[in-house]
Amino acid sequence: MTLRLVHYSDLEIAYDDPAAVGRLVTAIAAERTADTVVIGTGDNTAPGALALARDGQQAYPFFEHLDPAVDVLGNHDFDFGVFRARKHVSETPQAWLGANLYEAPSDAASEKDSSACEQFGGLSPWTVVETDCYRVGIVGVVHPETDLMNPRAADLDVRPVIPAARESIAAVQKQNVDVTVLASHVGSGGQDGPSGRELADQLDVAAVLDGHDHEPTVDRAADGTPYARPGKGAGTITVVALDPGSGDAAASDSTVATVERLSTDGYDPEPVIVNVLTEQAESAGLTEVVRTVSPPIDCAPRAVDAAESRVGNLVTDAFRAEAAADMAFIAPEGIRAQPALAGDVTLWDLHALVPFGGDLVSLSVSGAEVKSLVELLAFDHVDAAPDWTFSHVSGLQLTYDETTQTVIEATVDGEPIDPDRTYRIGTSQYYVDNEMLFPVLSADDIVDRHRPQYEVIADYVRQVPELPQLEGRVQWINDS
Numbered sequence: 001m002t003l004r005l006v007h008y009s010d011l012e013i014a015y016d017d018p019a020a021v022g023r024l025v026t027a028i029a030a031e032r033t034a035d036t037v038v039i040g041t042g043d044n045t046a047p048g049a050l051a052l053a054r055d056g057q058q059a060y061p062f063f064e065h066l067d068p069a070v071d072v073l074g075n076h077d078f079d080f081g082v083f084r085a086r087k088h089v090s091e092t093p094q095a096w097l098g099a100n101l102y103e104a105p106s107d108a109a110s111e112k113d114s115s116a117c118e119q120f121g122g123l124s125p126w127t128v129v130e131t132d133c134y135r136v137g138i139v140g141v142v143h144p145e146t147d148l149m150n151p152r153a154a155d156l157d158v159r160p161v162i163p164a165a166r167e168s169i170a171a172v173q174k175q176n177v178d179v180t181v182l183a184s185h186v187g188s189g190g191q192d193g194p195s196g197r198e199l200a201d202q203l204d205v206a207a208v209l210d211g212h213d214h215e216p217t218v219d220r221a222a223d224g225t226p227y228a229r230p231g232k233g234a235g236t237i238t239v240v241a242l243d244p245g246s247g248d249a250a251a252s253d254s255t256v257a258t259v260e261r262l263s264t265d266g267y268d269p270e271p272v273i274v275n276v277l278t279e280q281a282e283s284a285g286l287t288e289v290v291r292t293v294s295p296p297i298d299c300a301p302r303a304v305d306a307a308e309s310r311v312g313n314l315v316t317d318a319f320r321a322e323a324a325a326d327m328a329f330i331a332p333e334g335i336r337a338q339p340a341l342a343g344d345v346t347l348w349d350l351h352a353l354v355p356f357g358g359d360l361v362s363l364s365v366s367g368a369e370v371k372s373l374v375e376l377l378a379f380d381h382v383d384a385a386p387d388w389t390f391s392h393v394s395g396l397q398l399t400y401d402e403t404t405q406t407v408i409e410a411t412v413d414g415e416p417i418d419p420d421r422t423y424r425i426g427t428s429q430y431y432v433d434n435e436m437l438f439p440v441l442s443a444d445d446i447v448d449r450h451r452p453q454y455e456v457i458a459d460y461v462r463q464v465p466e467l468p469q470l471e472g473r474v475q476w477i478n479d480s
Contacts, residue, residue: 007240008044008230008237009041009231010044010230010231012233012336013051014234015050015059018273022273023264023270027262039183041071041185042077043185044059044077045058056088064092069095069129069138070127072183072185073085073101073142073185079152082120082156096123097124100142101119101159102158102159103118103121136180137172137173141183141184142184142185144190145192151430162203169204180204181206186199197227206225207227208226211229215229218261238262239258243257286347286348287346290347294343299339305390306332307390307392307473311341312335313394313473318459318461319360319453320426322360323448326425329427330391330392332379332390334354334428335392336352350461351458354457358429359452359453360452361450363424364424364425365425369441370425371417373441375407378405396410396412397472399475401478403477
């Protein structure tokens with residue numbers, strides 16, 4: 001009998017499209033047998049507009065209906081803080097794994113004695129799942145930079161991935177398992193941590209099921225160990241089929257029958273899930289029509305991740321107006337892709353554009369620092385980002401040379417940036433708290449705190465006489 005590992009990950013804003021989540025449930029049900037293990041690999045509670053309204057609990061009916069075996073905590077599963085993340089772990093049916101995630105060291109657990117730390121609330125490093133024919137050992141690991149990527153997880157103790165994984169793999173393989181699997185939320189890794197693909201190369205497991213990065217991937221290590229990542233949202237699952245050997249859990253004793261990526265398109269949505277998500281949105285007031293929009297505003301991936309676009313102008317103009325700022329910006333991935341804003345646009349549609357709980361802040365920054373900031377607006381310096389990603393701006397006018405990957409001209413309201421002047425900038429507090437993306441900014445630069453970003457955007461759309469058009473804010477040279 002074939003053992004099947006059915007894998008979903010990074011649902012994120014998928015809950016804002018109930019039919020998509022309904023199709024995911026139906027697709028997984030179609031792949032399920034008595035020897036199937038369903039596995040999630042993080043960011044399955046947040047972000048999203050419905051997630052904001054429900055503090056991530058919108059996912060609970062999905063988990064209860066699907067009944068997955070395991071999940072791991074992604075960086076966005078901490079969007080509502082560690083207390084809420086603990087509730088996700090304790091109040092949902094799956095086993096949550098995290099071999100390298102611990103509570104913050106206490107006075108009794110110094111840097112030299114981290115063994116006194118406890119596993120993050122409710123997590124286990126590994127578990128054993130029994131199907132009709134097999135005992136499956138599953139080890140889970142979180143991203144090595146979880147505490148850096150999400151300021152609300154900053155006080156947690158995140159340990160190196162490979163030593164923690166190896167220790168847990170050795171432990172679970174003593175439990176008379178037929179096969180061992182790694183569930184990870186690692187993606188392309190970090191400066192000091194391995195990628196999911198490298199985990200498949202280095203660890204003694206039969207398969208690595210990964211999340212975090214949003215590009216779907218099906219691959220194999222040199223020894224044939226499959227590495228699978230379904231990508232973002234509910235549109236894709238991965239399925240690994242194994243024929244375990246004589247009971248030894250080593251990967252070399254398991255024959256990989258198939259490793260494939262399957263689309264959920266074409267499946268009928270599970271009506272129970274569609275109804276409950278829709279009811280949650282209605283109860284939260286998200287179905288209120290805010291404005292009729294015509295012509296449509298494109299919110300496809302290229303439009304949200306590469307300036308200039310109308311949706312980028314909309315968001316940054318809203319920021320700039322609220323903050324009474326000289327300029328405003330938002331980074332790629334700060335705006336989330338969705339269907340175009342067209343016709344009757346609801347609060348749900350607008351909250352889903354920037355579905356994060358952080359506030360808009362005003363910063364006071366010198367012209368010299370603005371010049372340094374401008375060089376970081378192109379995301380060539382972020383390894384996981386495609387070369388074409390570029391931040392959206394308001395008040396700034398930029399010319400970017402794609403060949404040299406440099407900003408060759410930058411002005412503020414048509415005037416050269418004055419290094420001796422102080423400028424007011426409106427942006428997300430996240431870019432101040434997270435030192436990885438824009439290290440030139442600091443908490444000391446904050447002069448005002450405003451409302452949550454999604455509220456600012458919705459009110460701007462409700463009130464502004466005309467929605468922004470394209471203005472030539474970002475000019476590309478040698479754009480392919």
